[in-house]
Amino acid sequence: SREKYTVGERNYGLDAARICAMCGIIILHILGQGGVLAACHLNSGHYWVSWWLEICAYCSVDLFALISGWLGIYKKKNSISRSLQLIGIVIFYSAIFTVLFFLAEPSVFSGYADVVKSIFPPLAGRYWYITCYIPLAILQPFINRMLLALSENQHRVLCMLSIFLFAFIPSLLKNDFFAFKDGYSFVWLAVCYIIGAYLRRSETDTSCKARYMGMFFAGSLLLLLGNILINQIWGYDWHYFISYTSPVTLFMAIVLLLYMKSADIKHGRKAVMQTASVAFDVYVIQCHILIYDRILKDRFMAIAGLPLVVLPVAVIGCAIVMYLAFALAGGIRGFLFEKFGLNRLCKFAALKIDKVIY
Secondary structure, three states: OOOOOOOOOOOHHHHHHHHHHHHHHHHHHHHOOOOHHHHOOOOOHHHHHHHHHHHHHOOHHHHHHHHHHHHHOOOOOOOOHHHHHHHHHHHHHHHHHHHHHHHHOHHHOOOHHHHHHHHOHHHHOOOHHHHHHHHHHHHHHHHHHHHHOOOHHHHHHHHHHHHHHHHHHHHHHOOOOOOOHHHOOHHHHHHHHHHHHHHHHOOOOOOOOHHHHHHHHHHHHHHHHHHHHHHHHHOOOOOOOOOOOOHHHHHHHHHHHHHHHOOOOOOOHHHHHHHHHOHHHHHHHHHOHHHHHHHOOOOOHHHHHOOOOOHHHHHHHHHHHHHHHHHHHHHHHHHHHHHOOHHHHHHHHHHHHHHHHO
């Protein structure tokens, strides 16, 4: 195995990639839960432009997991500290939102069960990414040892087989043979982690290549135009090859990662790093059961009535504003965690647990 980066050297392009991925997730929520897609007239220009944005953003979840593999494969220190901190972040926001809604609009809770779901959203099936990511983070040291025991060629074969078996075949036949739940699963995150780890191991030093963005947009247009033809000519369900486990979606995430990791960010590095460090805060805030179901629901339907050329600008602009607002809340949360010693508490507990499991 060979390590491509000097230990301690930070790749700010990957920080920017993390921000882009979270903005992509916000775009998915604006278009879906926010009501933009539902408000567009079927098969209109607004409808297909909105779906093109959806397709472009769909790779965001895969990109997050790929970044985890890229950064994690050569990780030197094994600790459960980050997992404990993520649990603390979920509890922190869940408690605050529950109290705020209970005081401002208690009618949202029809009984004690709703209160429990608000305080512990994973019980209601929310925060699936964090729920699946935490066991991946805990098992990361063992996964790394197994991967690094393989030669790069063996690792490449593992990636190719995984893509063929778990992405291409299920997408081609539209059958979730291996119960991956269209990517909403720990196993799919593990597959993306493995691929991201291989990309890091096989990396060669390259400058930022515009061709990667060309490949990204080519993939998005392939999915869009292909599905338009499938829908208009054959009348089939046009969500063909559009899922987290789609090989085209995965390809788009890979080329976006390769583009971003080579980006030479010379200015505003500290701001990029700090903004990226609270990406999980942004996820936790927007996906809380009360925020997602009550605040975001059909909140952006008016965007569908804007001129066609303005629509993508409005969607992306709203996503950026939401990210920055939630990131500010994340910065406040980080300050409070540090002020009241919660980070130190997580590290202390992690030291005790690390001695047992690592």
